[in-house]
Amino acid sequence: MAENSGLLDEIKELKRKRNALIVAHNYQPPVVQDIADFCGDSLELARLSAKTDADVILFCGVDFMVEMAAILVDGKTVLNPEPSATCPMANMVTVDDVKEMQKENPNARVVCYVNSTVDVKSVSHICCTSGNAIKIFSAIKEPIIFVPDKFLGTYAASVTKRKDVILANGFCPTHMLIKTKDIEVARKKHPHAFVMVHPECTPDVTSAADAVLSTGGMVRAAKERAEKEFIVGTETGLLHRLQKENPRKRFYALNKNAVCPNMKKITLEKIHNALLNNCHKVSIPADMAKPAREALERMLSY
Ligand code: CIZ
Ligand code: SF4
Secondary structure, three states: OHHHHHHHHHHHHHHHHHOEEEEEEOOOOHHHHHHOOEEEOHHHHHHHHHHOOOOEEEEEOOHHHHHHHHHHOOOOEEEOOOOOOOOOOHHHOOHHHHHHHHHHOOOOEEEEEOOOOHHHHHOOOEEEOOOOHHHHHHHOOOOEEEEOEHHHHHHHHHHOOOOOEEEOOEOOOOHHHOOHHHHHHHHHHOOOOEEEEOOOOOHHHHHHOOEEOOHHHHHHHHHHOOOOEEEEEOOOHHHHHHHHHOOOOEEEEOOOOOOOOOHHHOOHHHHHHHHHHOOOEOOOOHHHHHHHHHHHHHHHOO
16 A cells, blocks of 8 residues: 555545545445545445535446436536446447337336436436345336346346346346356355355356345345355455455455456546546436436435
């Protein structure tokens, strides 16, 4: 950390001068998590951005998360330190794909995972996260068109025993790397550990785990459960936070290669640059922001 100390001091000084808040997603690199005022999942960070008194929110994550914060905050500057950091899964479904699915299923409600573009959100009835998808699926009476993640959709449909969920074909390339073989190997190595995986994993992986949880759910489970060892099946950035918050417990990555290259594009240099030069401001045109905000607010009302 010593080699970063000058840069860290400059970031702290810029933060103070600009009354800025730095928020970082749970998958961010450790140095970014450590400089952030808050770490969390996309919804926690968007909510926090909406209620802070800061004038500037510097959001370290991928584009759809920064856009979500920009939709929910009013009159604050939202900065993205690296605009090319995107989510390949969010980009797998377009508005035309949604419209096509609606044409074939005119009575269905469109539910979109937060990992979706703003324009897909703007044509959706309601959003959901990995933490509340089951609640939202249970509350909707009509058939559901779910975009973009076929695995989260499959998981939520199976828990809620719904047979009327029409799935898109999106998936997370990072969570796809996690295999059931990894669970077999990890359980042999750490027989007392609790195995928790993310619902973006494939169905064979989710059914072989002890629990299927969002990153927020994993943070709570790590704190509250009696086990001292945890095997973690999600993007490996979360392990830094888990280990930091629970120093007496042990956390093992189910698959060390489950690294999201886009999440790792954020660096201290880019954070410094965005704050210094006020660059990469994110604002969503009103005609797009309004319906997307409605889909997000419908979710928040549950
Ligand atoms: O909603 C989020 O932040 C994502 C993408 C994952 C999670 O489970 O927190
Ligand atoms: Fe998208 Fe997967 Fe990266 Fe999350 S981990 S931002 S779902 S590609």
